Amino acid sequence: MSTIFLSPEWFFKYNILFEIFFLIISLIIATFALKVYRTTGQKLAKYFGYGFLLISIAFLTQSVSTFFVLTKINTQLCAAMQASSVASIDAAGTYLYMGFMIAGIVTILFVSLKSNTTRTLWLLLAASLIAIALSRNPIYTFYLLASIYLAFITGHFIAYYLKNKKIKTLLVALAFLFLWFGTFHFLISVNREIFYVIGYVLELIAYLLILSNWIILRK
Amino acid sequence: MSEKRDRITIMNDMLEFIRSKGDKAKPTQVMYRANLSHAMLKEYLTELLEKQLITEQKSKDEKRTYSLTTKGFEFLKDYQQMRGFLESYDLT
Numbered sequence: 001m002s003t004i005f006l007s008p009e010w011f012f013k014y015n016i017l018f019e020i021f022f023l024i025i026s027l028i029i030a031t032f033a034l035k036v037y038r039t040t041g042q043k044l045a046k047y048f049g050y051g052f053l054l055i056s057i058a059f060l061t062q063s064v065s066t067f068f069v070l071t072k073i074n075t076q077l078c079a080a081m082q083a084s085s086v087a088s089i090d091a092a093g094t095y096l097y098m099g100f101m102i103a104g105i106v107t108i109l110f111v112s113l114k115s116n117t118t119r120t121l122w123l124l125l126a127a128s129l130i131a132i133a134l135s136r137n138p139i140y141t142f143y144l145l146a147s148i149y150l151a152f153i154t155g156h157f158i159a160y161y162l163k164n165k166k167i168k169t170l171l172v173a174l175a176f177l178f179l180w181f182g183t184f185h186f187l188i189s190v191n192r193e194i195f196y197v198i199g200y201v202l203e204l205i206a207y208l209l210i211l212s213n214w215i216i217l218r219k
Numbered sequence: 220m221s222e223k224r225d226r227i228t229i230m231n232d233m234l235e236f237i238r239s240k241g242d243k244a245k246p247t248q249v250m251y252r253a254n255l256s257h258a259m260l261k262e263y264l265t266e267l268l269e270k271q272l273i274t275e276q277k278s279k280d281e282k283r284t285y286s287l288t289t290k291g292f293e294f295l296k297d298y299q300q301m302r303g304f305l306e307s308y309d310l311t
Contacts, residue, residue: 036301036310040227044310111310160309168307217303 008193011200012070016063018200023059025207026052026104028214047111047121054104058097065093098142102128102149109149112156143187150180171213178206229253231298233263234272234291242286243276249285267291 033049036042069090106128110121128145135141157173182202185195236252237244250260264285267273272291276284287295305311 032304033308033310036304039297039301040305042305042310045305048308048310111308157309164306164309166306168303169309172307213307217300217307 008197011193011197012066015200016066016070018204019059019063019066022203022207023056023063025211025214026056026059029210030056032214044111044114047107051104051107051111054100054107058100058104061093061096061100065089065097069093094139098132098138099129102132102142102146105146105149105153109153112153140187143183147180147184147187150176150183154180168213168216171209171216175206175209175213178202178209182206227298229255229263230267230272231295233267234287234295237273237285237287238292238295243284245282245284 030049030052033045033052037046037049103125106124107121110118110124113120115121128149131145132138132142154173154176157169157176161169161173179202182199182205185199185202188195233249233253236249240248246260246264249255249264250257253260253263255263264273267285268275270290271288272294273285274288276286278284
């Protein structure tokens, strides 16, 4: 059970850079959504903000655990006895990452479903976390569930764009489309290192689109 | 759309109108433009004054006019961004 060991060795340091970039963008979106909620009282903005906040926490846990594992690897003192502790740090980081990330995606899914009751959110969240925790292959289950949820979210934003054809709605639809591609890509990247890198690049495109939309809104 | 959001939209309309009138508008003009009853106008003006988004000026013949404060202009600027944000992510 590990994410870092899915990654090619040469990509280790870039992993952290990508994660920090994703962390910053998702934190910006979360902060602004929560500011909008405070001013307008719009509940969807509140849940959307919480969704991105959970995603940013997921990236934070992953980058911290990746950094910790990498520094252990680089010390050359990582003897066989220490290898198990490195593996457990990575496993803990991966579980935290999956928990926070799926919670964030589920919250955004809840927003896109426009459900009137928060029971929908709790049901989706409980079912997802239990499915991942009890799975024989938690990483695979995580990416499978994340792909399904992102497919729904992407469908929602594409339909919204078709109804409301503007640059900003197009950027959001494309961003979620790339996020979905990226997540789906991780699903097939197990044992294929280069696909793992491509997954990150697709996510990078998604976050750049989210950033572009943010810049357009700020002008 | 929640009740509070509608409230914010009305406040935005009132502030926009004051700005469009050269940053000096009479209460009756604001009332008609924002399509409010007299009681509601009073309530909203009180809120805008409390939030320091507008200031009140009285002429010698006791006629009142309203102007935007720096905070009021900032609200209008942020409001466009906030509305843009809500629209882009279908959060309305």
